[in-house]
Amino acid sequence: MDINIQNKVAQWLNGNFDPETIATLKKMQEGNPDDLNDAFYRNLEFGTGGLRGIMGVGTNRMNKYTIGMATQGFANYLKEAFQGEIKVAIAHDSRNNARFFAETVANVFGANGIKVFLFESLRPTPELSFTIRHLKCQGGVVLTASHNPKEYSGYKAYWNDGAQLVPPHDTNVIREVDKITSPDDVKWSGGEANITLIGKEVDEAYLKELQSLSINPDINKQQHDLKIVYTPIHGTGITMVPETLKRFGFTNVNIVTEQATPDGNFPTVVYPNPEEPEAMSLGLKMAKALDADILLGTDPDADRVGIAVKNLKGEWTLINGNQTAVLIFNYIIEGRRRKGLAKPSDYIAKTVVTSDLIDVFAAKNNIRCYNVLTGFKWIADLIRRKEPQENFICGGEESYGYMIGNNVRDKDAISSVAMICEMAAYARSQGKSLFEQLIDIYVQYGYYKESLISITKKGMKGGEEINEMMRGYRENPPATINGSTVVTLYDYQLQQIKDIHTGEIKSLDLPKSNVLQFVLADGSKISARPSGTEPKIKFYFSVNAPLDNAANFDKVTAELDQKIKGIIEDMHLK
16 A cells, blocks of 8 residues: 555544544455545545545545535635635535535634525525625535535535636645644634524525526516426425526426435436436436426536427437537527627637537627636636626536526526526427427538547546546647548647647647647547546547538438547547
8 A cells, every 4th residue: 555545544543533434444444455545545636626526434535524624724715815704605415414514614614713604405506606696705615516426425615706716716725725634623613603594585686686587588478388397306406496487487397206305315316417318217208298398407406407308200309418508509699689688798608628519600690709628617717807898698518507697607507497498488489399499500500519428437547547548649649530630739738729730839828727629620629638526538529510401400410420430439439
C-alpha cells in the first residue's frame, strides 16, 4: 500500500472519529485492499459538479467528516472574501443521508458565525440557486449527486451570484479545505441560533419567477388540456413541477405514481437519470396507455429533464438532449421575435459539445451565440461578465440541462419542463407535434445528428488510463477519421486551435480544460472529454447533412447513423 494511503488510514484510526467509523475502517483493513486504496488514495476535489463520490468511510468518500471538513474550508474562505454579515442557503435532494448531510453543513456554517437559511425539506437544485440571489446570500450548498446511482452523494458549492464555483474561488476553497487536516479543525456545533428554516415563502417567489418566463400564456390557456405525463423519478421535481405546470395553465397533468414518492433507494430504476431509457420506461408505459401528447422526466435534484414524444409514425420516441436544446432555443428566439420582446443585446449560450445547429440558426436570426466549457458554471460566469451590456435569454447543454432567463444561475428542469410543455402547446395550436417542429428546423437549417459514448474506468488505475488516452490523442492526433481528413484540432488544455494542414495555431479564449475536438473535412466533429465528476471519458460525435424535405427524414437519419458508426469503429471505441 502506498505510504500516503497508509498515513491517511492511520490518521483516521487514531483521530477523533466516531466508533462506527473506526469499526468500519478496521473491517476494511481485513478485507479487500483495493477498496481501502480507493477510499483513501485521494481527497475529494471540486470538479465540474462540485464534490461528489460514493458514500462511505475514507477521504475519497462522502461522509460526515469529508463534508464537514469541506464546509469548514468553505466557511473560512467566505469569511476571507466578504466583510460583515455572511449568509448561505442550503438545500438537499432525496438521496439517502441527504438531510443528515445538509444539517451537518448547516451546523458547521452556523458554528462559524455564518447565518444559514436551511430548507425545511428537500428542494430542487435550481431553487437553491434562485434562493441565494433572492435572499442576497454570499454562498450556498446543495447536497445532491444529481443523476448518479444510489451509492453516491454530492456537495455543490455556490457563490453569491447563485452559480457554482469558478476560478479563482474553486481553487481557493480547495486550498482552504486542504488546510483542514483533522475533524478537530472543524467547528461542529454551537451556532444553532444562526440557522433559520425556510420553505413556502421562498417557494412562492421562485414559482412567480418561473411563471414570468412564459412567452405565450394565451396559447397555454387555449391548449390547457394538453395531455402531459410527468415522472420525478423519486426526486425533488415532485415539489415544484406540478404546481409550475398548473400556474402555466395546464390542467391535464398525469404523474407516474410508482416514481412520485421521493426515495434515495430509487427502487424502480438502476440509474435515476432521464437520459437513460430504463428510467423513462414507466413514464412511457403511462404515456402510451393515456395516448398522451408528451412525457417528461426529471432527475433527483431536478436540474435535468428528458422528454418523449410521438414520431412521424405515431411511435413514442425519446428526444436526446441536443434535440431538446434545439427546440427550446429555437422556440425562445422565434417566440421573442413574434411577441416583440427581442432586443439587439440578446444572446444565447451553450457548451462546446452541444449541437452546432444552435450556432447555425442563431447566426441566421442575428442572435449572438457564445460557446463555453462543459458545466453550467461557465454559462453563469459568462452572464456575470456580460451583464448589464448584453441580455442573456437562454442556455443549454447536451446532457439534458437548460437555463431560461437569468435569475437562476444553474440548469433548471422546473422552468424547462414548463417551457417544453408550452412549446408542445404552441405546436399543437399550429396543428403539429414537437417532433414535426424539430424536422421543420432540420429542413430549414440542416440536419445535425449527435451521439455520445461514455467509457468507464474505475478507481485509481482508471484515472491513469483515461489520462493516457488523452495524452495519445493530443500528441499523436489521427490524420483521418472514417475516411475524412482531420482539418482542425481544438485543444482546450493548451488553449489553442491548430490547422492540421498548415500547422497554423490560433489562441482559444477559454479557460483551460482537458478537452480535445477533431473537426473533419466533411463537417463532422468528434470531442473527447474526461468527466469532472465520474471515472469516465466521454466521446461526443456530431455529423450533419442537408434535409430537403420531411419525407427524406428516415433516409438521411440512416445515412448519418452509419457515419457515426463508422467514426466509432475507426477510432476503436467499441
